[in-house]
């Protein structure tokens with residue numbers, strides 16, 4: 001058994017025998033998920049206009065300075081989970097239910113497909129960084145797809161024309177293919193637009209396997225994991241890790257259904273799982 005766990009931790013998803021299973025009982029047809037063209041709620045378009053206008057290199061650097069020290073508060077994973085329920089994600093065209101329902105649904109789908117405990121845990125906690133909204137951050141600085149700043153914005157990013165008012169568009173140095181980066185420098189050296197992915201990564205990285213941390217850090221980077229953009233910034237480590245993000249995305253996206261979850265029935269399993277990896281008190 002020990003040997004199996006070791007195997008799962010060191011090999012990327014491409015070597016990994018589980019086939020991501022797309023649930024049959026989806027709330028809507030698969031092609032209707034992440035549809036940003038047809039019947040898009042006005043809140044989603046408005047969200048991306050704000051997001052693409054304000055996410056500049058300087059903004060990201062300022063947010064890192066503010067949040068990297070993890071000096072906002074101390075709380076447990078479960079306290080953060082409780083806070084998550086007060087949040088509505090304005091960027092998401094597919095999600096109507098509460099954030100904690102999405103957390104349990106993602107984790108339960110992973111569990112039903114027999115994935116290892118660390119990956120089920122990743123499903124449960126992956127959106128906890130959205131507590132940034134409760135620290136006073138606007139939605140455009142917390143949720144939505146993420147993308148590199150400091151180099152040209154890819155046309156694979158959702159609503160690329162919304163970047164027209166972004167201040168970095170006026171800085172030619174920041175709008176070349178590589179911008180401030182070197183070819184294949186690795187995403188760890190790339191500043192991503194600020195949001196719940198990077199923030200939660202900073203909070204939990206010391207407690208989780210590297211695959212879990214990587215999934216959390218890049219799960220909203222759809223231009224890369226769904227559209228294949230920005231491979232010229234990635235290094236070997238990214239190539240090795242990105243299959244995990246792709247695998248995870250099937251669960252993050254397609255678990256969004258109206259199927260109810262019985263949280264009190266599930267709690268004993270998840271309390272034990274969280275306690276296996278995390279102390280009761282974390283710095284946020």
Ligand SMILES: [Fe+2]
Pocket residue numbers: 126127196219220
């Ligand atoms: Fe997310």
Ligand SMILES: [Fe+2]
Pocket residue numbers: 102126127252
């Ligand atoms: Fe999610």
